[in-house]
Amino acid sequence: MTQKLIPDIVIGRLPVYLRALTRMLSQGRQVTSSQELGERLGISAAQIRKDLSQFGEFGKQGTGYDIEFLTKKIQEILKVNRVWDVAVIGAGDVGHALANYGGFHQRGFRVTQIYDNDPEKIGTDFNNIRVMDIQEMKKSIKKAGIKVAMLTVPAEVAQDTVNDLVEAGIEAILNYAPVNLNVPQNVRVQYIDPAVHLQNMTYYLD
Amino acid sequence: MTQKLIPDIVIGRLPVYLRALTRMLSQGRQVTSSQELGERLGISAAQIRKDLSQFGEFGKQGTGYDIEFLTKKIQEILKVNRVWDVAVIGAGDVGHALANYGGFHQRGFRVTQIYDNDPEKIGTDFNNIRVMDIQEMKKSIKKAGIKVAMLTVPAEVAQDTVNDLVEAGIEAILNYAPVNLNVPQNVRVQYIDPAVHLQNMTYYLD
DNA sequence: TAGATTGTTAATCGATTAACAATC
DNA sequence: TAGATTGTTAATCGATTAACAATC
Numbered sequence: 001m002t003q004k005l006i007p008d009i010v011i012g013r014l015p016v017y018l019r020a021l022t023r024m025l026s027q028g029r030q031v032t033s034s035q036e037l038g039e040r041l042g043i044s045a046a047q048i049r050k051d052l053s054q055f056g057e058f059g060k061q062g063t064g065y066d067i068e069f070l071t072k073k074i075q076e077i078l079k080v081n082r083v084w085d086v087a088v089i090g091a092g093d094v095g096h097a098l099a100n101y102g103g104f105h106q107r108g109f110r111v112t113q114i115y116d117n118d119p120e121k122i123g124t125d126f127n128n129i130r131v132m133d134i135q136e137m138k139k140s141i142k143k144a145g146i147k148v149a150m151l152t153v154p155a156e157v158a159q160d161t162v163n164d165l166v167e168a169g170i171e172a173i174l175n176y177a178p179v180n181l182n183v184p185q186n187v188r189v190q191y192i193d194p195a196v197h198l199q200n201m202t203y204y205l206d
Numbered sequence: 207m208t209q210k211l212i213p214d215i216v217i218g219r220l221p222v223y224l225r226a227l228t229r230m231l232s233q234g235r236q237v238t239s240s241q242e243l244g245e246r247l248g249i250s251a252a253q254i255r256k257d258l259s260q261f262g263e264f265g266k267q268g269t270g271y272d273i274e275f276l277t278k279k280i281q282e283i284l285k286v287n288r289v290w291d292v293a294v295i296g297a298g299d300v301g302h303a304l305a306n307y308g309g310f311h312q313r314g315f316r317v318t319q320i321y322d323n324d325p326e327k328i329g330t331d332f333n334n335i336r337v338m339d340i341q342e343m344k345k346s347i348k349k350a351g352i353k354v355a356m357l358t359v360p361a362e363v364a365q366d367t368v369n370d371l372v373e374a375g376i377e378a379i380l381n382y383a384p385v386n387l388n389v390p391q392n393v394r395v396q397y398i399d400p401a402v403h404l405q406n407m408t409y410y411l412d
Numbered sequence: 413t414a415g416a417t418t419g420t421t422a423a424t425c426g427a428t429t430a431a432c433a434a435t436c
Numbered sequence: 437t438a439g440a441t442t443g444t445t446a447a448t449c450g451a452t453t454a455a456c457a458a459t460c
Contacts, residue, residue, distance in 0.1 A: 003254075007450080007451075009450095009451075010451095011409050011410075012406055014405070014409075015399075015401070015402040015403075015405035015406060016386070016402060018405065019385070019386075019399070019401075019402060020386060023361075023385065027391060033416085033417065033418090034417075034418075035417080040386060040387075040388075041386050042386070044452075044453065044454095045417090046452075046453055046454070046455095047451090047452065047453075049417090049418065049419065049420085050419085050420085050451095050452080050453090052419090053418090057418080057419065058418095059417075059418050059419080060417080060418070060459085060460055061416075061417050061418040061419085061458070061459045061460045062415075062416045062417050062459070062460040063416080063417070063418085063419075064416085064417065064418080065418090073209065075253070076299060077409065078405050078408055078409050078410060079408045080405055080408055080409060084404070084408060085412075086404070093302060093303035093306050094301075094303050094306070096299060096302045096303070097298075097300050097302070098400065099301035100299050101299070101400065103384055103399075103400075103401055104278070104400075104401055107401040107404075107405065108401070108404070108405065108408065109401065109404055121224065122432070147411055148404060148407070148408070148411075155229075166445060171407075171410075171411055172404065172407035172408065172410070172411060173224075173405055174400060174403050174407075178225060178309055179225070179229065180225075180226060180246060180247050180248070182246075182248075187426055188406075188407040188410055190403040190404070190406055190407060192398055192399070192400070192403060193221075193225070193309075194304065194307065194310075194380060195221070195223060195225075195309050195310055195313040195314070196221040196222060196355070197221075197380050197396040197398060198223035198290070198292070198313075198314070198315055198354060198378065198380055198396070199220070199224065199284050199313065199314065200217060200218055200221055200287055200394075200396055201354070201377075201378035201380075201394040201396060202284055202285045202286055202290060202314065202354070202378065203217050203284050203285060204377075204378070204394055205222075205285060205353055205354075205378060206375055213426080213427075215427075216427095216428095239440085239441065239442090240441075240442075241441080250428075250429065250430095251441090252428075252429055252430070252431095253427090253428065255441090255442065255443065255444085256427095256443085256444085257427080258443090259442090259443055261446070263442080263443065263444050264442095265441075265443080266435085266436055266440075266441080266442070267434070267435045267436045267440075267441050267442040267443085268435070268436040268440045268441050268442075269436065269440080269441070269442085270433075270440085270441065270442080271442090313417090
């Protein structure tokens, strides 16, 4: 029925492979190997080959991988060989940084909507995008058919906002609010919380 | 010799437990169970008990866990029952958002230094912290004994900057630059790249 | 041909879950 | 006491690695 053939953890490594390959390409490189890639990323060569083999045969024995070809293939697999419109919810510092971020458009994303509830912010422009009233969010996201959102609202209102996003048809949420979110099974959430990431490392410090 | 008793993946979940517990505490809750916590976080109750049991016995049969007590214990384990000074490298939008972020100080961190190479920015204040010349970085971080840095410089200079940070004594790096970093074994890196996180989810969209 | 590297299989390793005695 | 929930063991499940035939 549903596929679920490919482990989540494999999908999670593909963007990292893609990033490294794109970088090599921009440095004029044409061919690489699982060994080289693995060394750069701190991953075993066997794992890289195994991961890629889930999706097809992209390399040549004796030679390795054509970087441009493999890049294209991974982009197809991840469905970033197109551009996804993204809504930013919350026009604070983080929302502002995301609206201005230059790294999205080469990587399959474009911020097209920004929402806030602050009258002072509504109507102002962030990187040429008009900040809209969060009251409009549900209707407007639905109308635009947007599937991807980045959530930068305060923790207290995050879950309510997510409920609206889900009703609006959002299926992928990058959550900057420092709370766990409950969503239906068909909706994906990724978490970014700098304090959580830092706390991951302090354990190892003295 | 070296401990390495506790799996990395367990350490990685503790900050998430801590965040949920802190939230419950702020809501006036006093006691919870592995089952309740698991439901909130989408993790099995067994896993939560197993994770915690790595560090001691923090619960009571029949009752569950005292939230305040467990919070304190996890803070101790993660070494965030103190305040870590953090240096922000790069005073762009992301550096700015991090300098202003209010979520750090209750969670064990305080931004005390910001660096940039842009003469226009050097000497200005971000949230009452004077932006310093990146030329001073190595000397000044070493002098202050700072162990934790957040890196928000462009990809092209990230590795060089990291090399300096390592020489300065930094042992934990939260990397916002969209590249993999090579560091010695004693240095930890966590990666935040919104495009990578988004690409993790697009695979599952149509 | 000789050398290199893939894709894949089988073996190993590690993480998660189920189950339950202990006990609050 | 009865009910609930822990901490822990053993079983299951899944991911990583080693090894090598295939082949460029």
